[in-house]
Amino acid sequence: MRNLLAIGLAIGSAGAVSAQTASDWSAYGGDGRGQRHVPLAQITPRNVAQLELAWSLRTGELGEGFARAGEALTFEATPLKLGDTLYFPTATGVVFALDAASGRERWRFDARVDRTRDYSEMATRGVSAWRDANAAAGAACAERIVFATIDARLIAIDAKTGKRCADFGADSGTPGEVDLSRNVRRIERRLGQYQITSPPAIAGDVAVVGSSIGDNGGTALELGVVRGYDLRSGALLWHWDPIPRTASIPPDAANPDFGEIDAQQARWTGAANAWAPFAVDAERGLVFVPTGSASPDFFGGVRPGDNRWASSVVALRAATGELAWGRQLVHHDLWDYDTASPPMLVDLDRGGAKVPALVQLTKTGQVFVLNRESGEPLFPIEERAVPQGAVAGETPSPTQPFSSLPPLVSHAKVTPDDAWGLTFWDRGACRDAIAALRSEGIYTPPSLQGTIERPGYAGGSNWGGGTWDPQRNLLIANVMDLPFVVALIPRDQLDAQYDSGLYRGWEFARQSGTPYAMRRALLKSPLGAPCTAPPWGRLVALDLGKGEIAWSKPLGTSRDRAPWPFWSIEGAPNMGGPLSTAGGLTFIGATTDNFLRAFDSASGVEVWKARLPAGGQATPMSYEAGGRQYVVIAAGGHAKLGTAQGDYVLAYALPATR
Template sequence: MSSARRPFATPLWLALAIPVIGELAALSAGPVHADPPRRRLNDANAQWQYYGGDAGGMRHSAAKQITRANVDQLEIAWTYRTGELGVGFVRADKLSFEATPILVSDTLYLSTPTNIVIALAATTGKFRWRYDPKIPRHLHYAEATSRGVSWWTDELATPNTPCSQRIFIGTLDARLIAVDARTGVPCADFGNGGSVDLAAAARPTKPGEYLVTSPPAVYRDLIIVGSAIGDNRAVELERGIIRAFDARTGLQRWSWDPIPTNTDEAKARGWTEESARKTGGANAWSMLSVDVGRGLLFIPTGSASPDFFGGERLGDNNYANSLVALRASTGELVWQRQLVHHDLWDYDLAAQPMLIDIDREGKAIAAVVQATKTGMLFVFDRETGEPVFEIVERPVPVSDVAGETASPTQPFPATPPLLSHAAVTPQDAWGLTMFDRARCRDLIGKYRSEGLFTPPSLQGTILSPSFVGGVNWGGLAFDPERQLVLAPVNHVPMVVTLVARDELKPMRDSGSFLDSEFANQAGAAYGMRREMLASPFGLPCTAPPWGTLAAVDLRRNEIRWQVTLGSTRDRTPWFVPSRTIGMPNMGGPIVTAGGLVFIAAATDNYLRAFDIETGRELWKGRLPAGGQATPMTYELAGRQFVVIAAGGHGGLKTKQGDYVIAFALPPAD
């Protein structure tokens, strides 16, 4: 899991409030009730039935009422408040409202960070029903978010009977729950009174460390879930199994484990039997994608445990950090491609695999695109797994840590990188004053820094990009007409240091590393410390932009445009003018047939619209809290709505809240 859990140990962006930042100028809930059944609409514009718009996560809408010519007229159409502000939740400061609603007929369904499911009228935001699974609020969950829910309809059931349409959610306390889409009442015939316990079969080690944060995938009568795992705790962690459950009964139909489960399997994949037995993780905590016609399930897996030292899991650790295609009906492996060998950097595959049709040398190819935290785009033939754009294994730096053997090469695709892979050098030091620039030069000079894939070290290694990315769970969007991939990108480096076991606790207790995050990595020879590569003012030691939005043209295999994303607004005192310099982001883009890209994600409280052709910002709408979620859009009752959850992000320290906001053009007279 890890990236979305705690992107920055330092409250970095609070530091932007210092007066010297001025120099940047040079640069509601109610009782549960049931509504009568509603007519299901067939208009493609009116539907956003999956987290990613469609089952393949393309995040493209045919809605085109809002255009480049009129987007500046957008206004708030309605606002709903969930009421979830973390009362009684032991880590309310960690709450991150990352949900994207889905639309079925004329109802929106969404989830709060604490897994409360809410149904709203899509045209007015009026409350319809609410279901609270009552997760234990005293547990220290590894993450406190829920990115959404999934919808399934029983084609064998009599229409309008209870639970003939179901909403599924995976919870922080590791349950898979089914509720009636019309009423929010749990489906008694699913599992045990409406829920299935997911933790027991995954080798749980501690309550709150094995959870589900992303909506399940749906294939025919199967509900398929991965898991999020609190990583860096130890070598022996929960196993990152993928499981499919019968949508009616909750019975498990198949299970797939990315880590070998027997001697023959371990040998075939280059694992030792002992390392396969001990290692955990390699889990898929992000969204899964489904090609319904081909019966294929696409899984982005994460790193094997622990993230930053692999001496207990030598070898490539095949199927970890991989794009995996399974037969959706059986869990049988079809193909897999490892995109990071022997991960030592927490470079999970965080983005949802995106299923698209691309034009390549006069042929249409059914492809899958996987973005990575390293800022690379890998494109494969969906059926065969063959690269559409060539992939080359290039030599990378070797490890100098006893007991570690880093992979000598890593895969690089022929698509253009979305950020620099060069080493951060003292000449790259940036700061607001000569003082902090000099301090940054000294800091950079003392760390190991040899570019992308420089292994962690005892002296400290600069990770550029950091474990936040690159591209994180916000993922990609695709414009099929222009063959453009849209990607939000982070550009902030960090430092990771391996610490000898007997030095870890004294270092943590010394009080000298208050801006650092420590991890035990129990069972390994070393613990870990990590922090942002920051100046004394708390700002990154490298120049902005620290966040961008990029458009990659797959026809020409080039970056069409790349623009700064986010301003210093909400990170500076009110009297300091804000500047659009590009800020870190969590959340994704969507694309519409109106020629627009909508995205919030950055650390200022805005939803923005960009011109798909040029990347020019055309509009921004003010949000009452952080918009670290992916928006969605639909046309209904003659209006196109753009909806986003605005509730902030605990890791990015943006303003927290409980808002769901819909923007639309003014209603016709």
């Protein structure tokens, strides 16, 4: 049911805090287009070696009081820069405002996140900003910082003071915030499994919000709705559900606002949620939403068909939430191949004309380029036959969409001949493990014996996405090539397998409501190294003018994850994203070896690196203040990736001139 208040709402640039200049970073991806490119050229390949630490700040937010901080805490934030101030959040719900030139704290706001819940993820990637065009300059909350929390609240605070905006959510019982857990079929036993981890997209005077759902617990989980909220009042304007509903049965009491729900679909209605950052085309009034897989991830027998619009990218009309177009990128997803990367909006030269394009990276390592007005492919997409032969009760899609652009990671099957190890014994153990598993290349269905999933469910590309270098027509992205093992478990064997002690380090999930539970793990040797040869992580540049890979380089090393004699292995697992600059550089942390690096964007040659005090699993940004160009990254580690945890924000610049 679409709220009529939304109809006719104007979408344009009026809601932005200000038009982006070379010195600002006004949205998570630089601006609403998500290109992660800054038009600054003070730092170049010729002088980047002179970069030094200009300032640093420690937040003090290390997860104290959170039960699973040691297992789930991250620091994935990318700051905004507006005027002379930086803004960023921590996963613990604290927002900071800093002086952009010195890093000095101006204020902090504590959302007082509930620390008692069992959060599946402890991640908050950024905040958003909005300027009320109807408010007088200098009025309270004329400029707002808007953000969401891992305990599912949307909060608006004054950008100047950090105080709550009392008119936002005034009817909610807690002025300054809106409860996002309402009308999503919240399941009490799963408190902490319904969260918001990415910043809202700002489209005119509307904040568009998705959600993060722990989606392997079962079939009927929380709803993956996308919602639009009025940025002045906090009123819900519209919602869009990626899973179609039909008028067959009355709505349940816990979910009265979503109309009548088909009985079959109600059994698999959970998830398909949009947890990655969105992109906004203000001129066309469109918001672009990448969606996740329907629940549960690895068995779809109770969600037959393609499951549109799960594992897709869709364009919604920002004023009303109406679907403008959609493109499913994985049919009947059985691999947790969420569309996890933020869409990027670019203008491509096609036949002498500029064509408005959407670039979508995926966990499969494929790159889809679509006309953002129509959703039609700008590089052909074809349906190809994929492996079949699934477990009883499952019907995989016979085909999957493949982009004509070259994939950024391998889709080949893993064979015993591919076995790799740190020692001869290690390699032999990997060879035996591979021989015992099913492996027929990408989209091999999960099996009882265990299936090798390549690329694994972490990507390919993940939430860090890529960057667009318009001067060089390059899409630059970090990717992983790490095969995982996924095994389905007959329901009556779950407890025995879990208690056997044979699967230490594996992740188990019940997948309630289906005949099968699930376990998954990295395909690794007894010494803990991946069973396939490095590089496991790369930085890749794709020339979208030619449709060719321009360069591909190993990213990071095995330092900090392997014992000293093995530090030199190139190509590390990574989580985070890149930043490109007009100066011809691409900056990226992301890797497990705790470095921030700079690469020559034209050639891919590494030209600089700095040791970080903790894992840099965040995407850097850049801005100018006081005549200096700064590159800033959050270094706080990533518990699930196993990097060193911390609470640092670090800014690098060329030496100050006197």
